[in-house]
Amino acid sequence: MRTKSRALGTGLAVALLTAATVLAGAPASAQPAACNGYVGLTFDDGPSNGNTPNLLNALRQNGLRATMFNEGQYAASFPAQVRAEVSAGMWVGNHSYTHPHLTQESQAQVDSEISRTQQAIASAGGGTPRLFRPPYGETNGTVQAVESKYGLRQIIWDVDSQDWNGASVDAIVAANNRLTNGQIILMHEWPANTIAAIPRIAQTLASKNLCAGMISPQTGRAVAPS
Template sequence: MSKLFPRTALWSRRLRAALAVLATAVAMCGVVLAATSTPSSAATCNGYVGLTFDDGPTGSTSALLNVLRSNGARATMFNVGQNVQNNRSAAQAQVAAGMWVGNHSWNHAHMTSMSQAQMQSDLSQTSSAIQSATGIRPQLFRPPYGETNSTLQSVASSLGMRQVIWDVDSQDWNGASVSQIVANASRLQAGQVILMHDGIQNTRDAIPQIMANLTSRNLCPGMISPSTGRAVAPDGTTPPPTTTPPPAGGTCTATATTTNVWGDRYNTSVTVSGASTWTVVVAITAPQRVSTIWNGTATWDSSGTVMTMRSNGSGNTFGFTTMTNGNSGARPQIRSCTAG
């Protein structure tokens, strides 16, 4: 028996070792299964929206990135050049966290009052600072205050950037509460872009609710396409068209009136007659963009210039604000009105 004991002990040790290896393999398989389950969640994305944050990096950028990552959100950070120069590590952290970076001018000046040479210098200096800090040359440009003209757009284009304004203004810069920011963000439709800002506590507090609302509508944060200026999948692919053909039904009449005009934007009011429920298709002339809508539910085609507005029980008059983006003469055109 004494001669057999060492063999029994050896066999026991080998068995324990084998079991340990098996347990490790099972654990690893569990990890693999968990990792491969992630793409299935992406299948629930029926459209993408562009979350954007202006004026960074700031002393709160780290806190913003933590909230975004903990809620599974990616965003485009429109950075101010001198802020990047003064806080290179925060700009690097943006990219490390999976965010995209864009150009938001050197010091947030009113750029439409600049000469073409001054615009060129400002945007070039900003892009160089961002590239130096992050290794990425911006392909997107957002003009400060949304103020732009054809000269500024031409300068941005010459530097390889597409101008991006916004479809929805969160109003966080205007002291909006958390609930107001969440309510404003709930208007986002597939392909659209929302304006938010780095460094605002209410905005950070609103992000979990914003993400919950998007998820409930099968919308996901995406990148902004340098080709179209619309939100697409994070890998840059274009989602299916977000504007569906109007439903079959009778005809109605939609009449558009320009009610207010400012230097950079104007309001349009549309009155529908002949139907209590309706679908109106409106065409916007690029590079104009609609920033706000009311009394209707809007979707957009992939170009971002054709809006389909549907009644939502708020009556037969709806409206929207259009940013001129340097084209102050064009006005929206009614393409069709369908009852039902």
């Protein structure tokens, strides 16, 4: 009887664990059996107390990792969220301090925007960024010279989700569906439709055997996480 009870108890525990995993939305369900390529999911303009936790929860629940291009002013204001990004397995990049049009700034101003963000992110526990995304994707020789000074790789994007322009959930998912191996998509942490699209993004990538990877500081392309 004792052996039978133990077996019944074990079976019940397994059943409960399985049910709990299903209810929690286990990320493995959205993952491909094998990664035939990697794409770079990127989210600009964080961190914040209002949006970052929701985005990180959605990404974690669906087994996705991403690069968070943080503004220095927000990293300084919300350091706990920078640490939360790292704890959730995300990578943190530099997106300038105040999001200006850098091509209209002097070299000293560009240097201040980039260097202060490097410091703010490092001070918040996000490490020293190796990737830089210029606001609006605007760049020139001055911006690139300052990037090089700080050992940063400039990252633009291959696909624009248009979430900043009011894109629907369907449109954001469709944009992600256009990604191919090595490519990078632009998204933002603040549109509600972007967070709502995360589960379907995970399913779309899995159906193509694509995995969410890191962005290589050497090549600027999405690669397998190291």
